[in-house]
Amino acid sequence: MNTTYFEAVYDVVRVIPKGRVTSYGAIADFLALGSARMVGWALRQSLDEALPIPAHRVVNRQGELTGRLHFSTPTRMAELLIAEGSMVEDNRVVEFKTRYWHPREMLGI
DNA sequence: CCAATGACGACTT
DNA sequence: GAAGTCGCCATTG
Numbered sequence: 001m002n003t004t005y006f007e008a009v010y011d012v013v014r015v016i017p018k019g020r021v022t023s024y025g026a027i028a029d030f031l032a033l034g035s036a037r038m039v040g041w042a043l044r045q046s047l048d049e050a051l052p053i054p055a056h057r058v059v060n061r062q063g064e065l066t067g068r069l070h071f072s073t074p075t076r077m078a079e080l081l082i083a084e085g086s087m088v089e090d091n092r093v094v095e096f097k098t099r100y101w102h103p104r105e106m107l108g109i
Numbered sequence: 110c111c112a113a114t115g116a117c118g119a120c121t122t
Numbered sequence: 123g124a125a126g127t128c129g130c131c132a133t134t135g
Contacts, residue, residue, distance in 0.1 A: 024117055028130095035130045040116035047116095060117060067116030077116095 005034060009042040012103050016057040019085040020101035021093055023061045030103035044070050056080040063096030 012027050024036040024043075039058070046053040047070055056077045060066045068077040068091065078088040087094035 025119090028117085034132090036117035037115065037130060038117095038132070041132065043116060055116085058116075061119095065116090070116060 005038070006042050006045065008033065009039055010046060010051065010053050012106075013043070013046075013053050013055065013058060015103075015106050016054060016101055019099070021057045021059050021063070021081070021086065021096065021099050022101045022103065024058060025061055026102050027058070040067065043067065047071065054080075059093055059096075063093040063100075065091045065093070 008031050009027060012030060016022055024039040027039045028034055028036045043053070043055045043058060044067070046055055055067070056065075056071070058067070065077050065081075065088065068074055071077045078091070081088050081093065086099060093099060
C-alpha cells in the first residue's frame with residue numbers, strides 16, 4: 001500500500017494543539033487530497049497499528065465523536081479529550097466552534 | 110465485476 | 123434549522 005497519504009494525514013493530526021479539535025473535512029481540504037472519508041479511514045488504521053497519533057482530536061463537522069467506537073472502549077475518546085481540557089457532553093465537543101482548529105493555522109495564519 | 114459500506118460533508122427541502 | 127439526498131473513494135462481500 002502507498003503510505004504517503006497516511007503519513008500526510010498523521011503529520012497534520014500530530015500538530016493539533018492540545019485542547020483543540022479539528023474535523024475530517026478540514027484535513028482533507030488542507031491536504032487537497034482524498035476525502036473526509038479517507039481521513040477517517042486513515043485514522044482507523046493508526047489505531048489498529050497503535051501509532052502515537054492523537055486521533056481523538058479529530059471529530060466530524062458537528063463536533064460529534066463519531067469515531068469513539070473504534071477506541072479500546074466506547075468512552076475512551078471522550079476521556080482523552082476531557083483529560084486535556086476539552087469538555088464533552090452527549091458525544092459532542094462543547095463549544096466546538098471556539099475549540100475548532102484549522103490546519104491552516106500551522107502555517108502561521 | 111457490481112453492490113454495499115463507512116471515524117464525512119455539501120447541498121437541498 | 124432539522125432531515126433527507128447525493129457525492130466522495132478505498133475496501134469488502
